[in-house]
Amino acid sequence: MNDYLSPAAQVDLRCAILEAGGNEVFCLGRTDAAQLVTEVEILARGNRDAVPAILHSCRPGDVVIHNHPGGNLEPSDPDLEIAGRLGEVAVGFYIVDNAVETLYRVVEPFPPPAVAALNPADIVALIGPGGDVSTALSSYEDRPEQLRMACAVAEAFNRHQIALVEAGTGTGKSLAYLVPAILWAVHNRERVVVSTNTINLQEQLVGKDLPFLQRATGLDFRFELVKGRSNYLCRRRLGSATAEPGLFDGDQQLELEQLRGWAEKSADGSREDLPSLPAESLWEEVCCEADQCARAQCRFFASCFLQRARRRAAHSDLLVVNHALLMTDLALRRQTGNLTSGAILPPFSRLVLDEAHHLEDVATRFFSTQVTRFAFARILNRLRHPRKPYRGLLPRLHNLIGNQLDQNQDQLFRAYHERIEALLSAGQRLLERSIDDLEATGLQCASIVGEEPSRGDGLRRRLLPELTEATSWGEVEGRLRALVRAINSYAEQLQDLIKELRRLPEELNDKARSLTTDLRACAMRLQSLADQLLAFVGRHPGDCCWLEAVIGRVGRGEGLITRLCTAPLQVAPVLRESLFERMQTVVLTSATLTVAGSFDYLEERVGLCGVESTRRTRLQLSSPFDYARQALLAVPGDIPEPGRDGFTEAVRDLVEQVLRLTAGGSFVLFTSYSLLRRVHDELAPILRVAGRQVLYQGQASRHRLLNQFSQAPGSVLFATDSFWEGVDVPGRALEQVIIVRLPFKVPTEPILQARAEAIAAAGGDPFRSYTVPQAVIRFRQGFGRLIRQRSDRGVVLILDVRVVKKNYGKIFLRSLPEVPSLVLPQRELLEKIREFWAAPDE
Incomplete structure (x- = not known):
């Protein structure tokens, strides 16, 4: 069998036959270069009249697979007729038994056609x-x-x-x-x-x-837009949430009812299709999750929104x-x-x-990990609700068994009762222990380095010798390893309960299947948390490991939040192996791939x-735009460098003056939110008196800010992060981009520090080969916000004099299109910008 169907294809085919109740199905098999079927998709169930649709879905080199429920694989006359029609279009035909253990090759698969090169x-x-x-x-x-x-x-x-x-x-x-x-x-x-x-x-x-x-x-x-699982509503989880009255309070209960009504009508089932978004905590309870999906075993498999989307993607x-x-x-x-x-x-x-x-x-980001108290709470609170102890997966399972078991099975009920009660108590102890252990870890590490956790950025330390060679580090590591053992022990107890549920009568076992799926997911997530903790204490040489401790919101009050983090020093090896060496063609494109x-x-x-x-x-x-005519790059040569006395005041004053020179819209792009707020707060009243709409990042969603900015002429947006790129505002709505500082990433970021040290250890120059190129690409993105069409005109003002005073500044400037540039004292520069705006557009 393995010579004709891959193991994965065999499993998919068995699931398809099982889903059809063991009746006849027609499946499409996609083959690889060796004519091995690697992908299976259901085309029709028990209906030979569907052959025209089957033929439409096939391509040369494919194989149609049909099952004979009785086990006799000898092709019937209708089978031979189908085989003949498939053979005419270079499609093979197999017959299998329901167990997918025996296969009859009616028509061998055809080699794929030669590649049709593009002309x-x-x-x-x-x-x-x-x-x-x-x-x-x-x-x-x-x-x-x-x-x-x-x-x-x-x-x-x-x-x-x-x-x-x-x-x-x-x-x-x-x-x-x-x-x-x-x-x-x-x-x-x-x-x-x-x-x-x-x-x-x-x-x-x-x-x-x-x-x-x-x-x-x-x-x-x-074509199809493929979204992640969590974007889709899960009908099974929606039913589970609905079956537990009181799980949600007030507004969320109303949102749940609205979700039920929407699910009956929606063809897409994705969150983006909702008329209004529900609370995030509610959506997390009803969305699709990989570890909570029963796939073909689920009674909603045929109508599953996610599976429908996957089938559209396959076509x-x-x-x-x-x-x-x-x-x-x-x-x-x-x-x-x-x-x-x-x-x-x-x-x-x-x-x-x-x-x-x-x-x-x-x-x-994808290969990074982070363990916090909230990660434990999200999992363990699903087993029993923190404020409603009669709610949660384990209480529901207990009630289901108690209500459905016959009275003469009292001994069996007692066994499940004791096991579930033990899990409820152990789960509460594990949650309390995880919170205590993480808090103790944060406090102990703070004590080692002589700092107190605070609000805001708090404490952030990599696992370097100053920390890991301290006398008390062994206690920290021992505590975390013991927590790992406790997590794994509890996860094993959950898995044991799941195995024990097989002893339930068949009908009751079927009713418990949805709860079993969710319990198994909780066990798997706990084991994943244990693995992440081990990765942290294990300090693999290929990873950067660090700890963060900050005072923040916990429930309705404040508390110490400890984060145990890891990130890979290099992603190049995994991208090369998993992406570039596996793909036949990869096209990488962007407006900003190069540095100088x-x-x-x-x-x-x-x-x-x-x-x-x-x-x-x-x-x-290069861009087709005529930057020599359309744009001006201006740098005040006498402004203090960032971090020097007077820089903030000079930024404030220059931004105010240059905004007065044009009636068009302006972006003021920062790298620091604290500087953004300070400059905004001082200038906003003045600008509003002058009739300008003044916006700042954080006061509304990105989409809403852009709409407000574009619709009001002369708007000013003080922004950071996401507004440096991916924003398209053509015409007079955006005539000026002010770059306050060169966009170097925060040098205290642990992963950036670790990567810089790794480059230096290998004999490289981390600043020139890593830090500067990162900033150059970001800088080019910010510059690119200005000119979006051939009729645009505008000014890019750079308030970071390092771009002309430091040797590395040349790399930034050489990476830009050929644009007229001015480096002048502030007063002269303002006059030149005024002349630029006064000059007629040729």
Whole structure:
């Protein structure tokens, strides 16, 4: 059997037959290069009239698999008729028994067809001058850079390469990679995945670009936005929550009822489809979770919102995902060794990574861990509600068994009663112990380094010799290892209870199945917490480990919050092994991949240096915008350096003066929220008197702030973090970007410190090869907020004089487009900016 169906495909096929009640099913099997079926999908159940639909879903090289419930695999006349029709379109046909232990090959699978290489002429015919896109788009502009990029992407598909493409703002990079990706998927019947970092770009691709290309080109392709599990409502968990009256209070109970009504009508079942978002704590109780999914065993499997989405994804030519979901998929494949069949995503080997400059950070976050008191509380409070002891998984199980067992089974009930009561008591002790142990760890570490935990940033220390060689560190480590043993012991007791539930009568066992699934998930999550604690105390040389202790909100009061954290020093090896060496084609693109014209930094950080050079191609495309006419870069040469006396006051005064020079909108971009608030608080009253709308990051959601900013002429937005990139505000709504400081990351971040030390230990210069390149890419993103279309004009004002006084400042400036630059004393600079605005737009 293993010669024809992979183990994973066998399991999926058994589940499909089981779901159909052991009746006849027709399944589609996708094959790999060796004609091994690696992926199975149900096409029809017990209905030979569905053959036309089956034929429509197949592609050459596929295999249709049909079961014979009676066990006799001899093909019937209708089977042979189906086999003949499938053979005409190069599709194989297998018959199996219900146990998927025996297989009859009616028609052998056909070798996959030869690769249909992409022709640049086809791309030009779609997006070039006079092409389909130009005909359908009234605002079409001839963009030679877009065509160059599209052809480079096509070449990467044809030659199975890894392409790095930096496409300056205005290139039209989305269409430049979507068109060849679609053509490849259509001509070769091979799925392509497009991964982005931001929701904004996903919405643009799925809501605008892809539907437009369907209309404009007439190409017959299907696409799907694939979201993470937690975005979907779980019907089983919704039913469980509804079956426990009093679990939620007041408004949340009303929201739960509204969710029930919405679930009956929704076709999508995702959180984004809701008319209004419920409380996060409620959604966590009813959303899909991998470890709480019974899959084909679930009675809601056929109507499951998540499974419907996965089936749509399996039928799609192009999938749009985010980087975090991509990391989840790759990690699962790496962990299980499952490289060819479906994991989170259906199988794929062609990938486009947009916003690829985020890849290292996303991978770092994904492979990082953090243990806090709240992690324990989230799990253990599910077993019994902290304020309503009669609520929770264990009390519900106790009540179910007590109400459903016959009176003559009193001894069996007593056995379960004692076991559940013991688990309830032990769970409470474990929660209290975890809180006490983590608090003691935070206090003891603070004592070792001679600091007191405080509010705000609090205490943050890496596990360095000053900490781990202290006399009392052994006590800290011993306490945490003992906590690990207690966690594992409790998780094993939960697993033992789950095994014991098999002794229940069959009907009662079925009723308890949903609770069993949730209990098993709690046990697995506790074991994961234990593993994370071991990773912290184990201090693997490839990890950065640190502790944070801060006074913060706990319940309705305050308390010490201790966080035990780990992060990988390098993600390059895992990205190289799991991504670049496994994929046939990878396209990495962004407006900011290079530093001073070089791709070296990106290639080093994400593991491309270890990939053979013949597979790698690089293309840097400048922006089509005329920065010499459209923009001005201004630096006050006499402003104090950041951190020096008078810097904050100079920033405040210059921002006020330069804002008076234009009636258009302005972004004032900070790297520190405390400086942002100080400057905002001092200038906001003055600016409002002058008739300006003044906004600051934190007063509303990002989306709402952008809407408010764009709709009121002359608005001023004081912002940090997410507003440096991914924001598109064309026209007079944004005419000025003020960069207060060069965007160096906080040097006290433990993972940044550890990586810098690792680079230095290897003989490198961490500041030049790591710190500066990070800041340059962020700086380029901030600069790129200004000019978004050919008719835009504007000023970028840099209030950090280090960009011209420090040697490394040249790297920042060389990384920008060719833009007129001025470095003058403040008074002269303001006059030049006034002249820029007074000059007519040519």
